[in-house]
Amino acid sequence: MRLVKLRNEGVRHRPAVDLGVAQSAEVYGRLKAALESGKPLRVDVSGCDVDPATGRRRLRVSFGAGVIGHLPEGEIGHPRPRRIDEMIGWSVFVRIKSVDRALGQVQLSRREALEELIPATWQALEPAAAGHGVLQEELRQALGRLREIASENGGKSPETDELRARIDELRRQERAEAPVVVGCVRWVSRRGAGVEVGGLVGWLPVEEMTWSHAPDARQLAYVRRGASLKLAVLAACREKEFLRLSLRPLLPDPWDRAGELYPPGTKHRGRVACAISTKGYLVELDGGLTGYAPRPGPQSLIPGAEVLVLVTRLDPSQRRMGLRVLEVFAWEPLLKR
Known part of the structure; x- marks a missing residue:
């Protein structure tokens, strides 16, 4: 980068950085368009620093061409980790609150973006997951009936073959019709992982990560913090704030x-x-x-x-x-x- 020192009478001297006028103008143009539309943007958190005006920590986002945006701690919203520096590397949705090209300031808010995104995510997922839940319930009933037959007469019944064919068909439908989303892994424990989908944090149990036996989700290399995963939605309930996810329907059975x-x-x-x-x-x-x-x-x-x-x-x-x-x-x- 080429540093140019600007001098002005009566104004304190301060260095400015020539970042390429055309590139920075294009970036600021996109940011102003996002500000006017109010639509959330997905950005990557690149760092963490301290706001000199307030003394509080904030996250830093690079938009390219040297344009930096700041996300104050009070605008991070939930879900969030206890230490905000753990969010470095996260891909998050934000809303542009202000753009000041003269001062080189872009203020962001994840909290406002989530307030808009979360209701929209529930609205999109609940109907699809409800239809999928009907399939799951029918499958559970068919499996229960098959177990009853096995315990009563060793599985020998005219109903057995028909039940098994129906179970196979329901399983194929379950894999084909499950709503598919893309989420970002936020944390991983032995029993599963928390995955953010459209502002919601869903539960991905370890038994739904692979068809193999996995005693500890932390041992699976592809399920790591910050990883982006394509997942099937097994259940979604807005009232209980519950979202259950799975990798298995998208893997060969x-x-x-x-x-x-x-x-x-x-x-x-x-x-x-x-x-x-x-x-x-x-x-x-x-x-x-x-x-x-x-x-x-x-x-x-x-x-x-x-x-x-x-x-x-x-x-x-x-x-x-x-x-x-x-x-x-x-x-x-x-x-x-």
Whole structure:
């Protein structure tokens, strides 16, 4: 950058920066248009500093061509972290409050942008999620009926085949018709992540992040703070301020080919995912499918042990697979006594 010192009689000397008149004029033109329209803009938070006039912290946004906007702490709104510097790198919606090219000041407000965005987001999501909820309820009822038949007479009923076909069809509809949104991960814990969608923070549980067994969401590299994710909306309730999200409907469902890849009587190599009480284990096969295997002997396997298993039963409709451990690879140190 080329620094030019401006001199004026009776005016305190201060440096000005030649940033390229054409580029800065274009940026200021866009900002003034946004100011006049009142429409929120999505911007990236680039830094944090202290307002010399108030002594309070504020966020900094770069618009390019050296044009900087400031978001005061009081205009951040909610949701927000306790420390505002944790928002550096976030992509947020803001409203332009004022543009003063002479002073080089652009004042922003996220709070005002959210006041407009949040009602609009609920209005867009609730009807679509309600229709999807009807599908989910029908699916739950069909699965419940199938379990009743299995407990009453071992699953042998003229109704069984029809129920399983209906369950498969409902699952296909559930994946195809779920509303899809783009959200930004705000925080990640062991059990899930908070994802901001149009000003709302939705809940993405760890079991909805992958078809594989994931004991800790923090171990998944693609679910990290600041990451942008395409997600399906499973439930949206404005009254309860609840938004449930999922990645799984947008991923290939491994159960679709379970009957072809893992028919009963076949042997496969797998990995112990976790223990189910003291009686057995959840074993994960290639592709993310998991099945239950009873404890093979007096010794206990720990998560990560590689095993050879036999598929004893398979029910893709209920997403259940029965396994039997035939062999354990590398017994030491993967065994607990």
